[in-house]
Amino acid sequence: MAHPTEEIPGDERGTLLLFVENQREALRQAARGLTEEQAASRPTVSELSLSGLVKHAAEVELNWLRMAQGKPNEHHRAPEAWHEGFRLTEDETTASALAFWDGVKEETDAFVTSVPSLDDSFALPPAPWFPDAEVSIRWMLLHLVREFARHAGHADIIRESLDGTKAMG
Template sequence: MAHPTQEIAGDERGTLLLFVEDQREALRRAATGLTAEQAASRPTASELSLAGLVKHAAEVELNWLRMAQQKPNEHRRAPEDWHEGFRLAEGETLESALAFWDTVKEETTGFIESVPSLDDDFPLPPAPWFPQDATVSMRWMLLHLVREFARHAGHADIIRETLDGTKAMG
């Protein structure tokens, strides 16, 4: 994989996918090498765990992908169960969450590579946090994923440093 500081000449699609992947990888790196107990632990004042962040990021990516594809999301949660996306359920592991995310990543990449234009758009669902009848482009979705993953990669860095002193940047 190219490093995000490398220009991908004339290829906005490739550059955006690269930045999405870079932030995915930052989250994954924070969870690498931990025991199941460490990955599920919540060592900070927040309720977040590294395993929960990985699960959440995978589910968020799938949700945006399904909206862009204009297909139903087979993993959609009821609004009152949103918090369950931040913790492992019975039988789930960090490894299963990472494997699920791998399948979502491959599907997202394939879909984005297949759309005719990053200007293609899709409707946002009715929700209090979206403007009525709003649409967003594929480009916007990719930038939103970068923002989402970067925010949670920062959370993951803090959790990991709290757990064992490992620092993302040195």
């Protein structure tokens, strides 16, 4: 994968997809090489774990994709069960969460590549945390970069707390 600071052939769409992928990979890298127990552990005062962050990021991406597509989210959970999106449950594993995210990534990339314009927009659902507005596909991609970058930082701290591995060497 190209690094975002390299010259990137292509247009704005390709550049935005590259930056989204770069932040996805930062999260995925933090979870590599760990046992299920390590990936699910919470070595800081936070409730976050690496496997939970992977699951959360995949589900967040799917949710934004479904909103942009105007389709119902098949992984929607009730507001009172929001915490289940931050930890693996029952038969879920880090590998299964990563595989799920691979599928979401492929679907997102295909959708973004297929829309006529990054200016195409979709309405946000009614919620106290959303403005009463529409957002563009461009906005969605930038939001995913922001979301994944925030959690990649969390993942770096968790991983370093687990075994001293540092994302930046």
